[in-house]
Amino acid sequence: MTKVHVFAVDNRREGVRRSFAVLAPETLEGKRVFVKPNFNTADETPGSTHNETLEGILEELRERSPADLGLGDRSAPVTAEVLEAKGILPLAARFDARVVDFDELPDEDWVHFGPENNHWPEGFHVARPVMDADYLVWSPCLKTHQFGGVFSMSLKLAVGVVPKRGFEYMSQLHSSPHQRRMIAEINTTFQPDLIVLDGLTAFVDGGPATGERADTGVFIAGDDRVAVDAVGLAVLKRAGTKEEIADHPIFTQEQIARAIELNLGARGAEDIEIVADDDRSREVATEVRRILEQG
DSSP: OEEEEEEEOSSHHHHHHHHHHHHSOSOOBTOEEEEEEOOSSOOSTTSSOOHHHHHHHHHHHHHTOBSEEEEEEOOSSOHHHHHHHHTHHHHHHTTTOEEEEGGGOOGGGEEEEOOTTOSSBTBEEEEHHHHHOSEEEEEOEEEEETTTTEEESTTGGGGGGSOOTTSOHHHHHHHOTTHHHHHHHHGGGOOOSEEEEEEEEEEEEEOSSSEEEEOOOEEEEESOHHHHHHHHHHHHHHHOOOHHHHTSOGGGSHHHHHHHHTTOSOOSGGGEEEEOOSHHHHHHHHHHHHHHHHO
16 A cells, blocks of 8 residues: 545645655755756746745755755746746755756756657656655646646656757657656656645646646645555546546546556555545545545
C-alpha cells in the first residue's frame, strides 16, 4: 500500500506545514535539495505554483539545514520573464535558495535518455539539477489540461524538466497521438521524494494556464506520482469536472495507465491508502476513497 495524505485546509501555509510534518525527514543536513514548481506560465494559481506555497516549502526545507537548496523550471514562454513576473528571485533569496532557469542551462547540464519502447522519436533530455538532487520536492497544482494532456498534476509536471530551446521535443509531444504516454515516460528518469500538491483551488475545465475554477480546499501529499494523481482526479470528480475526466475510469487515463505499465506507482485503488488526520480531512478522504474505488 502507498499512502496519500489528504488535508482539508483553509490556507496554503497550513497545507505545506502538515505535508512536511508527516512525510519529510527531520533533517536534510548535507543533502542537495531541489524544488520543481509549476512555472509553465505566471498565471494565477492553479495556473502556476502559488508563491505562498513555494515560500512555505522553502521555509520547511531551510529549517532542515540542507547543504544546498535550489529551485528551477522551464516555462512555456521565456522562463526569465515568468520568474520575474512572479517575483521568484527575491522570494528565493530570503531562504538562500538558488534559482535555476532551465532555459539557460549549458549543454552538459542536460542528460539524455533513450529508453526502449518509449514514444519519443529520439529519446529526450532531462535537466541535470533534477537528476543530481539528493532530495527532490515536487510542487504541482490541481488542474485540467485542454491541450491534450487531459489533466496536469504530478506526472505532467515532469514536462518542465525537458528542454524547449534547441530541441523539437515540445512539437514532438504536442503533435503526437501518444502525448499522454510520453508524459508518463519522462517520469522514468527520476523519483520525487516528496510531492506537495496544492489543491486549495483547482481548474475543473480548461487549463493549464487559465480555466474554470473550483474551490476544492485540499492539499494532497505523497511520494507516489501515480497515487497522488489518482487521488487528485478523484478530487476533481468530486468537484464536478469535464467529461474527459468525469466519464472515464481513473486508472484507464492514459497518463496513469502508461505510468502503471512502467512500474512508476500504484496499480489501482487497492494499492492506495488515503490518510487523513482530522474530522474535516476524514470526511473528504471518505468521499475521495469512494470515487477512487468506483473509478
